[in-house]
Amino acid sequence: MSKNIIETDAAHVWHPYSPLLTKRPVAEVVSAKGMYLHLADGSTLLDAISSWWVNIHGHANEVLANAVKEQILSLDHTLFAGFTHKPAVEFATRFLEVVACEQQRVFYSENGSTAVEVALKLAVQYWKNKGQNKTAFVAIEGAFHGDTFGAMSVSARGLFTEAFESLLNPVVFIPFPDGSNDEAVLSALESYIKDDTVAAFIYEPLIQGTAGMRTYSPAMLDKMIRLCREHNVLCIADEVMTGFGRTGKKFASHYCETHPDIMCFSKAITGGLLPLGVTTCTREVEAPFLTEELNRAFFHGHSYTANATICKLALTSLELFESEPCQNDIKRIEAAHKKFFLTYVNHKNIKRIQSLGTILAIELQTSNGKTTYEHEMRHFLYDFFIAKGILLRPLGNIIYILPPYIITNEELNRIYKTVEEMLIVLDKK
Secondary structure (H helix, E strand, O other): OOHHHHHHHHHHOOOOOOOOOOOOOOOOEEEEEEOEEEEOOOOEEEEOOHHHHOOOOOEOOHHHHHHHHHHHOOOOOOOOOOOOOHHHHHHHHHHHHHHOOOOOEEEEEOOHHHHHHHHHHHHHHHHHHOOOOOOEEEEEOOOOOOOOHHHHHOOOOOOOOHHHHHHOOOEEEEOOOOOOOHHHHHHHHHHHHOOOOEEEEEEOOOEEOOOOOEEOOHHHHHHHHHHHHHOOOEEEEEOOOOOOOOOOOOOHHHHOOOOOOEEEEOHHHHOOOOOOEEEEEOHHHHHHHOOOOHHHOOOOOOOOOOOHHHHHHHHHHHHHHHOHHHHHHHHHHHHHHHHHHHHHOOOOOEEEEEEEOOEEEEEEOOOOOOOOOOOOHHHHHHHHHHHOOEEOOOEOOEEEEOOOOOOOHHHHHHHHHHHHHHHHHHHHO
């Protein structure tokens, strides 16, 4: 490990979701290939969480790297106001075909938070352009939609948002639909949307990521979307985490019979190489913007909007994702997770275990029965798996396995075996 890098980092670099002063030093990554991160101290880590859910084809994928090299030497970047280019148009048209769900228009941004921010602004201006003042939002308790102010506003109040509480937009949260409270959830939703002030209902389809990988049913989501339709409320599907095969289908919204009006994408969209956010909408949503009037245009854009190199990368990653080998890998991982789930569903140290597509989540029992993001068990869990050469990033007392699709059966079994070893250690505590 390079002492100079670590010391300089500690003096000048700010890491996400971390106190500046900590006794837990960062690790220096010097290279990555396939399933593995290679550290400066000579050790390797099996990346079991796709480096924060973004890497689906493995690190340093040569097909993706070559696409970047080819594009960057041809057209690296140009402003997107008043100009266009082939990578942006090709990706948009192909992506809309794959997403389906009646989505017909693409807006480019830089990450998941900005994709959500665009969606929220679109929803408000959609109603404004139609001559209606609808500016409120409804979200689900436990939601996490990002770190920008609009995205924070529709996210659960707590550790991530408390410093900014007074600056957040008022948002109503309905209970999380856990399968036992469907009528109460629908009743709460209807009570909030019936007064015609709500612009949109935003949700993470089928599974909330940061809230602990907790799932709910497509049937219930269909009911909520239909209720919103009845009351003239737009629906925004935040597929930033759930997109690109994570739930088993290509997109989580594909499990539903009814479709969202606006959708948000990021994370795995480029295979984990470079940042990109995309917001899509239906013809109905775009309609109030189809005018030459400047004051009805959508005023949102960044210097790197629709970067040509990243659009080419996204298109190449989409082609790999759509390929038969990748789709077969998704099914293989899903089957392996289900097998492990069935084996440990009644384990005494497991409070909850859920499997959805390539996501396996395990909520561990705690001495006080409580589950929180800040739970101290996260340190034991993180250190235990790191010592075994596996990268997991626990959500408090919850661990999840969400690997790149290139993972082998042997590597999956290695992770499962390490989870079993961890459960044995907990037995002895």
